[in-house]
Amino acid sequence: MSEFLSLEDLTLAYGGSVAVDRLNLAIRQGELIALLGPSGCGKTTTMRAIAGLLAPRSGTIRLDGKDITRVAPSRREVGLVFQSYALFPHLSVFENVAFGLRLRKEPDLAARVAEGLATVGLSDFADRAPAALSGGQQQRVALARSLVMNPKVLLLDEPLSNLDARLRLEMRMELQRVQRETGVTMVFVTHDQAEALALADRIVVMRGGAIEQVGTPEQIWTEPASGFVADFVGFETILPDPETGGALAWRPAAVTLGSGPHSGVIRGASFAGAHREYVLDTPLGVVKAETPASAPPLAPGAEVAFDLPRERAVRLASA
Numbered sequence: 001m002s003e004f005l006s007l008e009d010l011t012l013a014y015g016g017s018v019a020v021d022r023l024n025l026a027i028r029q030g031e032l033i034a035l036l037g038p039s040g041c042g043k044t045t046t047m048r049a050i051a052g053l054l055a056p057r058s059g060t061i062r063l064d065g066k067d068i069t070r071v072a073p074s075r076r077e078v079g080l081v082f083q084s085y086a087l088f089p090h091l092s093v094f095e096n097v098a099f100g101l102r103l104r105k106e107p108d109l110a111a112r113v114a115e116g117l118a119t120v121g122l123s124d125f126a127d128r129a130p131a132a133l134s135g136g137q138q139q140r141v142a143l144a145r146s147l148v149m150n151p152k153v154l155l156l157d158e159p160l161s162n163l164d165a166r167l168r169l170e171m172r173m174e175l176q177r178v179q180r181e182t183g184v185t186m187v188f189v190t191h192d193q194a195e196a197l198a199l200a201d202r203i204v205v206m207r208g209g210a211i212e213q214v215g216t217p218e219q220i221w222t223e224p225a226s227g228f229v230a231d232f233v234g235f236e237t238i239l240p241d242p243e244t245g246g247a248l249a250w251r252p253a254a255v256t257l258g259s260g261p262h263s264g265v266i267r268g269a270s271f272a273g274a275h276r277e278y279v280l281d282t283p284l285g286v287v288k289a290e291t292p293a294s295a296p297p298l299a300p301g302a303e304v305a306f307d308l309p310r311e312r313a314v315r316l317a318s319a
């Protein structure tokens, strides 16, 4: 694999407490990588180290063949877009995007700002104040501001989390389009598995300061490498497999409800639009199942037969 950005044995700590422990990751040029994991797993800490805002305790960061571990943030050619867009409220959209270019006294300022605004579809908004823009538009200004600096890597920390559901979908497509058109290598942080699956070329699932699995969205979705990843992508019933000593995991839709060799009691039921979700207490443990919304509803307290078909489970080395 041709590595463009590589993190080698990276250990990151705040004072005495280690937040990321000997992390290894190689990213190709032009890739769109998602760092996915629950709160506190070390995603933001990893991004801060790549940006140069946190000096590693040990390990190496290489970008485009160069060791940048001790290079100052402003010389790294790494762009950073925060979750709060941090635009300057008193500057116009144009001046916000021009800010970094002016600091560096770069040539062709007006043309480059115009190109940046065109890339994010905001050519007509150059004279507006940030306050006169929607959240999604502000986010796109922040993106343009980073892009005009021609970074080798663009880091995005929860870029969509402040947007409402509809805008988030729009910005997902926008980010993908910008990435395709500019070819810039992007690493973004999210705790939303749907976002990671929809956007990323590869997903890095993190847990407790370490990498749990790296794979394409398809691999993570269909072949989770551990119980932790399986649970994260919706395999909500994970039971020991006496045949192999490992474990088996099922998504709710893979559980047959109404017939089968097992029996359980419905503890909870909820309507989710296209389907109904059930939580069952069973001698095997808690089982989560769903049925199409068109199927007759089952009441809490009812006893129901069910099956856990082996052929619809994923196999895990351990639960």
Ligand SMILES: Nc1ncnc2c1ncn2[C@@H]1O[C@H](COP(=O)(O)OP(=O)(O)OP(=O)(O)O)[C@@H](O)[C@H]1O
Residues within 6 Å of the ligand: 014, 019, 037, 038, 039, 040, 041, 042, 043, 044, 045, 046, 191
């Ligand atoms: N400034 C800090 N000082 C001390 N500890 C910190 C600091 N920032 C983060 N941590 C700790 O480092 C660990 C990793 O935090 P980090 O912010 O990287 O997690 P995260 O995966 O980005 O979480 P979130 O999704 O909540 O942003 C956590 O245990 C956190 O408490």
